[in-house]
Amino acid sequence: MKTRRDAMKFAIAGTASMPAILGSKALAGPPAQKEDDPCRIDAPQWTDGIEGQRKADQGNGFYLNPVLAGDYPDPSVLKDGEDYYMTHSSFEASPGLLIWHSRDLVNWSPVGPALRKPLGTVFAPDLVKHGDRFFIYIPFMRAPWSIGLASFANIYVIHATSIDGPWSDPIDLGIGGLIDPGHVVGEDGQRYLFLSAGTRVRLTADGLQTDGAVETVYAGWRYPDDWITEAYALEGPKLFRRGDYFYLVSAVGGTGGPATGHMIIASRSRSIHGPWEHCPHNPIQRTRSDEEMWWSRGHATCVEGTDGRWHMMYHGFENGYRSLGRQTLLEPIEWTADGWFRATGGDLSRPLPKPSGRAVTHGLARSDDFARTSLGTRWNLHGSAPAEAGRVSAHDGWLALSGKGTGPQDCSPLVQQVGDRAYDVSVELELVGAATGGLLLFFNDRLFLGMGIDGQKMVTYRGGKPSYWAEPAPSLRRLFLRIVNDHQIVTFYYSTDGTAWTRHGVRNEVSGYNSNTIDDLLSLRPALFAAGEGSVRFRRFVHKALA
Numbered sequence: 001m002k003t004r005r006d007a008m009k010f011a012i013a014g015t016a017s018m019p020a021i022l023g024s025k026a027l028a029g030p031p032a033q034k035e036d037d038p039c040r041i042d043a044p045q046w047t048d049g050i051e052g053q054r055k056a057d058q059g060n061g062f063y064l065n066p067v068l069a070g071d072y073p074d075p076s077v078l079k080d081g082e083d084y085y086m087t088h089s090s091f092e093a094s095p096g097l098l099i100w101h102s103r104d105l106v107n108w109s110p111v112g113p114a115l116r117k118p119l120g121t122v123f124a125p126d127l128v129k130h131g132d133r134f135f136i137y138i139p140f141m142r143a144p145w146s147i148g149l150a151s152f153a154n155i156y157v158i159h160a161t162s163i164d165g166p167w168s169d170p171i172d173l174g175i176g177g178l179i180d181p182g183h184v185v186g187e188d189g190q191r192y193l194f195l196s197a198g199t200r201v202r203l204t205a206d207g208l209q210t211d212g213a214v215e216t217v218y219a220g221w222r223y224p225d226d227w228i229t230e231a232y233a234l235e236g237p238k239l240f241r242r243g244d245y246f247y248l249v250s251a252v253g254g255t256g257g258p259a260t261g262h263m264i265i266a267s268r269s270r271s272i273h274g275p276w277e278h279c280p281h282n283p284i285q286r287t288r289s290d291e292e293m294w295w296s297r298g299h300a301t302c303v304e305g306t307d308g309r310w311h312m313m314y315h316g317f318e319n320g321y322r323s324l325g326r327q328t329l330l331e332p333i334e335w336t337a338d339g340w341f342r343a344t345g346g347d348l349s350r351p352l353p354k355p356s357g358r359a360v361t362h363g364l365a366r367s368d369d370f371a372r373t374s375l376g377t378r379w380n381l382h383g384s385a386p387a388e389a390g391r392v393s394a395h396d397g398w399l400a401l402s403g404k405g406t407g408p409q410d411c412s413p414l415v416q417q418v419g420d421r422a423y424d425v426s427v428e429l430e431l432v433g434a435a436t437g438g439l440l441l442f443f444n445d446r447l448f449l450g451m452g453i454d455g456q457k458m459v460t461y462r463g464g465k466p467s468y469w470a471e472p473a474p475s476l477r478r479l480f481l482r483i484v485n486d487h488q489i490v491t492f493y494y495s496t497d498g499t500a501w502t503r504h505g506v507r508n509e510v511s512g513y514n515s516n517t518i519d520d521l522l523s524l525r526p527a528l529f530a531a532g533e534g535s536v537r538f539r540r541f542v543h544k545a546l547a
Contacts, residue, residue: 044293044349049363052545054420056106056330057359062351063106063330065294066318069419071325071523073255073315074124074180074236077105077301078134082357084303085163086313087114087136088328090122091522092143092383092444093415095376097125097136099163104357105303105311105330110364113376114158114167117386120146123153124236124299128183130191135159135207137181137193138170145385151176155193157208171208175201178214183207184239184246186272194218194237194248220250221265221278229261230254236299245339246272249284249312251298255326256515259290262298264314266341285312285331285343293319293349294329302333302341305355310335312343321421322514323443323488325523366416366425366526366543370399382527383445384412391530399538401530403435407452408461409445413529418485422546425526426482428498431455433534439481441490441510442527447518449508451481451492452529458494462508469506483526485510486546 046064049055056063068075074089084105090096095113102108115122120140128135138156142149155175160167178195183203185191190211191203198218202211220234229252236251245268253261263286267276287295300314310333315326331345332352345352368378373394375381381388391402392414405411429437431453438452440461447464451471458473459466473479473494482493482501488511492504513524526543530536 048545050365051367051543052420052547053363053366054545055362057354057362058351061354063354064351065329065331065348066327066419067106067313067330068100068108068328069324070327070417071525072328072417073326073521074299075301075313075315075328076125076127076238077303077313078127078129079303080129080163082306085111085127086328087125087127089124089521090115090118090380092121093380094118094382094384094386094389095380096122097138098377099127101163102357102360103306104359105305105313105355107359107362109360109362110377111163112165114160114165115170116167116376116389117169119156119170119386120149120154124180126181126183126238130183130185130207133159133161133207134163135183136167137173137183139179139181140170141179143383145383147385150174153177153179155179155181155195159208173208173210175210175214180235180237182237182239184241184272186246188272192272194239196235196237198234217274218248218267218276220252221267221282223252223263223283227253227260228258229263230257238301240302243339244270246270247302247341248276249300249302251300252283253286253298255296255298256521257296259292259295259317259319260287262287262296262316264298264300264312264343268339279340281340281342284333284341285314287316287347290319292347294347295319295322296326297329305357307356309355310341311355316348320511321488322516323510323524324419324421325515326521327419366418368399368541370394370397370539370541373399379414379416381412382415382442388412397539399528400432400535401437401528401538402535403433403437403530403532405531407436407466407531408440408442408448408450408527408529409464411529411531413440413442413527415442415525415527417523417525418543420545422486423543424482424484424546425541425543426480426493426498427528427541428478428480428539429453429528430478430537430539431534432537433532435530435532435534435536437528437530437536437538439483440527440529441483441485441513441524442529443513443518443524444520444522446520447513448527449490449510449513450483450527451494451504452531453477453479454532460492460504460506462506467506471504471506473502484546485524
């Protein structure tokens with residue numbers, strides 16, 4: 001089966017110690033480093049948000065990237081009056097396309113998922129408003145569970161009269177083999193979608209059908225051949241109009257691979273039909289050294305703040321923490337006298353002046369008492385067909401997950417994002433019937449680690465498969481499990497009462513659990529899994545960020 005990065009390239013065509021009984025206080029971690037310590041790794045200082053999660057807003061008129069910590073790539077940002085809305089690639093998540101709301105571009109609150117039933121793997125979408133209706137243009141990549149997708153890559157659209165929904169079912173635009181739609185209205189009043197590889201198609205007035213053939217209209221700016229990149233990969237077109245010009249902002253260089261690969265370029269034209277003039281100071285932004293804090297920066301949306309200042313929203317990998325995926329970054333830009341724009345944030349490792357606007361409550365709690373399922377906001381099923389949402393139910397403080405497959409590799413686990421360099425997650429679980437269940441850190445079906453129980457023994461998972469390690473855990477059908485990821489060092493624990501914890505005999509280093517290792521553009525995330533013929537009941541999932 002092709003990987004997600006294979007799909008992108010196609011579409012754009014161009015030993016362990018003995019267990020120890022520990023109380024909760026024993027998990028405090030290493031002593032804090034002093035501010036002036038020259039060997040200090042965690043020099044950036046974020047403020048604490050919900051559950052101690054890192055928060056960009058410094059509370060003093062400045063912010064420190066990322067504005068959305070965790071795997072939120074390919075941001076598409078819509079300005080609607082004084083409100084901003086944003087969504088991202090949701091890939092294998094079901095439900096997908098979580099929409100976020102902001103008033104200041106820094107603090108973001110979840111609205112809810114727009115895509116209840118993905119038809120395939122969701123690549124970079126475009127969220128737009130035309131007239132009084134909202135649209136999201138979506139590339140669906142054919143997945144093993146997909147039904148009816150005509151091509152390996154397919155462009156669809158959903159729409160709604162309110163950002164809160166309800167959103168329509170996906171409508172097929174009949175565009176195959178291309179990704180990354182970017183919507184724009186030309187000076188002729190016609191609607192267009194620009195796509196990967198410099199292509200474009202005209203839309204009907206309602207935006208729900210194509211009105212003509214796909215054509216190649218743009219040749220992207222070319223960087224010097226000796227630059228170290230993954231691949232040229234002209235993708236991610238985002239368009240806007242300012243003054244006399246249409247601006248076309250694209251990504252080239254490949255979204256993974258070397259830290260210096262991905263970059264942002266710009267071109268402009270007085271007409272939506274071209275000709276397109278390349279910006280004389282391309283690339284607008286690029287990681288130039290692997291000593292920078294943010295790597296592989298690209299796929300930008302330009303947006304005007306409520307105070308008239310402009311910014312770019314794009315993604316990047318955090319140096320040393322690629323396992324967190326591509327995180328959402330905000331950088332100021334300035335307009336030059338000749339009508340071009342420049343990036344002014346540098347490598348984004350220090351606080352920047354915050355845009356104006358009222359701050360909404362940022363983020364969401366990751367802990368869950370399972371009063372409801374919260375699918376699409378807190379949790380998503382990974383790699384599941386739409387009908388599988390029925391596997392999940394919540395009642396009386398328990399979440400029931402029906403078993404599927406034989407293990408983490410084929411069970412479509414329940415996953416959620418994390419955005420901190422260190423965190424602690426725990427859950428109580430109980431087996432029902434002939435099931436195996438457990439707690440994981442899950443990247444994809446080929447790479448994960450964690451613990452599972454089947455009522456007879458504990459199964460340890462490392463490197464995407466069961467480990468040889470036979471942990472002497474009690475033979476129980478009800479157990480508490482805990483995973484601590486302390487700056488890429490992962491430790492497992494288990495308990496019979498949720499108070500006295502036994503440390504698992506094996507620790508793990510997980511910096512290699514990233515997209516360049518497994519050739520898949522995802523992140524390492526906490527996950528609950530249920531495999532086999534029965535089901536697993538989970539109670540009180542607790543998440544807390546660590547210093």
